Structures are given as structure tokens and as C-alpha cells.
Amino acid sequence: MQFTKLGHSCVRLEKNGAALVIDPGIFSDAPAALNGATAVLVTHEHPDHLDADAVRAALVADPDLTLWATPAVTGQFRDFGARIHPVRHGDTPNVAGFDIGVYGEKHALIHQDIPLVENTCFMIDGTIFHPGDSFTVPEDPVSTLLLPISAPWLKAAEMIDYFRAVAPPRAYAIHDAILNDAGLGLMARMMTVAATPSHAEISRLEPGTTLDL
Secondary structure (H helix, E strand, C coil): CEEEECCCCCEEEEECCEEEEECCCCCCCHHHHHCCCCEEEECCCCCCCCCHHHHHHHHHHCCCCEEEECHHHHHHHHHHHHHEEECCCCCCCEECCEEEEEECCECCCCCCCCCCCECCEEEECCCEEECCCCCCCCCCCCCEEEEECCCCCCCHHHHHHHHHHHCCCEEEEECCCCCCHHHHHHHHHHHHHHHCCCCCEEECCCCCCEEEC
8 A cells, every 4th residue: 555645634645556545634634635535535634634625626626536425524515425435433434446435523622612523433444544634543453553753642641652552553644734944953852752662663654655565
């Protein structure tokens, strides 16, 4: 499986001629990410994870494209009928040849005055775990964690503890578009702290980097 880290929390996975895009938001180049995609997965409705205009344009342009997301997201696209699939914790659809596990229910708390929204996490082929904006620890082992490193709902200590709770052998940073170079350098040191007890591999990829997993 080919893995490409795109902007912020957006990633693209490809195998056997199919392309799966997760969280094409306004902090990533969503139209480019969606170009040629087979299916789109969205963890939640916040615009840094969902560029609704770009997703709608992609659905219009490609009648075979499907969308899998929380009911709050899929409700915005119900006019596309059977191509739109709401998912919840415990669902296990096969999407474009990828086995998907759906975990979790709520976004991490930003502040008590800000209502929580739905958030679903996705495990792809039992290997890559995308938590969206949450600290959901799946009940199944994770080989590769996509680790949020900077957000209004996130402290460095929480990032470190979350990584250690999931305990993957490998992680790649996501949710990083709001950091300047100084912030990226600081969080790189925090990721080293997170990985030290287990000697796991944890790093940040530049947007556009592609790896074989």
C-alpha cells in the first residue's frame, strides 16, 4: 500500500489501482488530493478536515466517487444518494478494496463552552489508524498511527500520553498546518520524548512525501 502525507490531516492511500483520501480539508490542497480518488473518508465536519466545496465538486465530477463519514458530514451530501455512506463506531465496511474499521464517537474537548461534534476514527487494512481530532485508543493493535501534534484541543503532554497509550511501533505526525518552523521544531522534540521509552519510530513527513507501507 502506498501512503502519501498531504497537508494538515489529509492523507492518500493507494493500492491495486484504487485511491482512498482521508480528511481533505481547507488547510490541505483538497482538490488536488481528491483528483482521481476512488473514495473519500472524513472523520468530522470541521473545515480543516472537510473542504465541503472541494468534496462536492469531486462528487459532481466523478459519478463513481463515494463518501464515508459521520452522519453530520454525510447529511450535507445526501443529494448524491447511494454514493454517500454514514458510518459509526463498530462499522467494518470494505471501501474500494480497503478494509475499514470505524472507531470512536466524539471530537476531543476544546472547551466546555464549545459543543462536541461527532468524530470517527478509521483503521485502514488493520494497519494505519487515523484518529481525526480525538484521543481514541482502538481496542485493536495499530502498526502505524497518524498522530495529531498541534490543535486547540491538544497539549504536548496529551500528545505524548496518547502516543504511548496506542503504543504503535511507528507514527507519522498530522494536524500540523498551524505550526511555523519554530513550532515544528519544538514538536519534533516532543515527539522524541513520546517515543523514548519504547524506541518506536515517530516522525513528521513533509507534505507530498510518499512511502510504501
